[in-house]
Amino acid sequence: MLRVCDLRKSYKKQSVINGIDYTFKDGEVYSIIGPNGSGKTTFLHCLAGVINMSSGRVELNGVETKKRECKISIGYAPDIDAIYPNISVEALLHFADAVKNQGKNDIQIETMLKKYDLYGFKNKKFLECSCGMKKKIEMIMSFAGFPELILLDEPTNGMDTSGIIYTKKLIDEAKKRGCTLIVTSHILDFVQDISDHNLFLSEGKIRCEVDSAESLEKMYEELYLKKECF
Numbered sequence: 001m002l003r004v005c006d007l008r009k010s011y012k013k014q015s016v017i018n019g020i021d022y023t024f025k026d027g028e029v030y031s032i033i034g035p036n037g038s039g040k041t042t043f044l045h046c047l048a049g050v051i052n053m054s055s056g057r058v059e060l061n062g063v064e065t066k067k068r069e070c071k072i073s074i075g076y077a078p079d080i081d082a083i084y085p086n087i088s089v090e091a092l093l094h095f096a097d098a099v100k101n102q103g104k105n106d107i108q109i110e111t112m113l114k115k116y117d118l119y120g121f122k123n124k125k126f127l128e129c130s131c132g133m134k135k136k137i138e139m140i141m142s143f144a145g146f147p148e149l150i151l152l153d154e155p156t157n158g159m160d161t162s163g164i165i166y167t168k169k170l171i172d173e174a175k176k177r178g179c180t181l182i183v184t185s186h187i188l189d190f191v192q193d194i195s196d197h198n199l200f201l202s203e204g205k206i207r208c209e210v211d212s213a214e215s216l217e218k219m220y221e222e223l224y225l226k227k228e229c230f
Contacts (some may be wrong), residue, residue, distance in 0.1 A: 001026055002047065002065075002149055002180055007056035008204075009039075009046055016042045018204030020056075026148075027178045029171060031191035033216070034201035035224050040184040041078075043201065044151045047182065048076040060149055072100055075150040077141035089113075089129065089137060090122035097144050105144045112140045115166050131158035143170050150174055152183045156190055168194060188216045 002024040009017040016039045024030055032040050045051040047058055049066030063070045077096075084092050090113070097105050113119045116136040121129070126137065135158050142150055152171075156164050171194050174181055185191050191198060198210045200223055210219050 001061060002182075003057075003059045004047070005057040005059075007043075007046055007058060008054045009042055009051070010054045015204055017046060017053075020204075020206055022199070022206060024180050024182060026180055027175055028196045029175055029181045029183065029194050030197045030199060031195040032182065032184045032199050032201055033188070033191065033220065038201045039204050040201055041153055044076070044153050044182065044184060045078065047149075048074055048078075048151055050076070050078065065149075073148040075142035075144070075147040077138040078153065085127035086125055088123050089118060089126055089133075092126055093137065093140055093144070096141050101145050109140060109144055112143065112170075116140065116163055132160055132163065135159050136163050139167055139170065143174060146174050146177045146179055148179060150179050150181045152181065154184055154186070156185060156187055164190070188220065192216055 004020055004022045004024075007017055007020040008015070020043070032043060034040050042051070046053050047065060049058065049064065049070065052066075058065045060070055060073055065074060084095075087095070093109050093113070094103065094106065097103055097109060110119075113122055116139070118133060118136055118140075121133065126134070129137065135155065139152070139155060142152060155167055159167070171181055171183075183191065183194065196211070198216055199206045200208050200210070200219060202223055207223060208219065210216060
């Protein structure tokens with residue numbers, strides 16, 4: 001269980017996350033929806049404990065996610081190209097797994113490389129990979145070992161159809177294993193397919209929650225799009 005208590009994050013004088021309280025349950029998929037600049041990625045960074053919060057608390061099973069001992073339980077791979085640009089795809093994946101999981105997921109990583117049609121590119125430098133390939137690598141790093149908390153930031157960006165289908169299968173498998181998954185996406189059809197809960201973010205707060213049986217497009221229009229006469 002992931003518990004978020006009065007989470008706030010500001011950059012200089014601009015408030016990005018403005019007091020979020022929410023509990024994410026095990027074995028369920030949550031989508032964070034909102035336009036560009038609504039704070040979705042910053043929210044994920046705070047949940048993962050990779051940036052300092054201005055105030056508040058984020059705990060995974062009672063342990064703050066910013067603490068080192070919690071990192072093994074979180075699957076999140078932001079800004080990989082800024083850290084390991086010249087390492088090969090295969091070396092990057094196995095290195096990350098060795099650091100985090102003592103290399104326990106070699107077989108799973110090889111399987112995911114094949115399923116994502118990346119096995120033939122495993123010796124390619126990460127820097128030279130396309131946007132879609134980088135996104136697939138990010139997914140492999142996040143799902144390796146099926147950690148308790150998996151955070152996916154715009155997982156379909158640049159990804160081909162086969163990659164999206166396989167990502168959905170990974171999400172379903174992680175859910176069956178009891179993982180908590182939190183996903184940001186602009187693709188409403190995608191989140192409609194995968195999510196148990198859809199949280200709409202606006203002005204740094206969760207404005208409403210919609211289950212997947214309701215119209216996400218209608219709610220998006222009501223929250224974010226100005227009514228205009230044509």
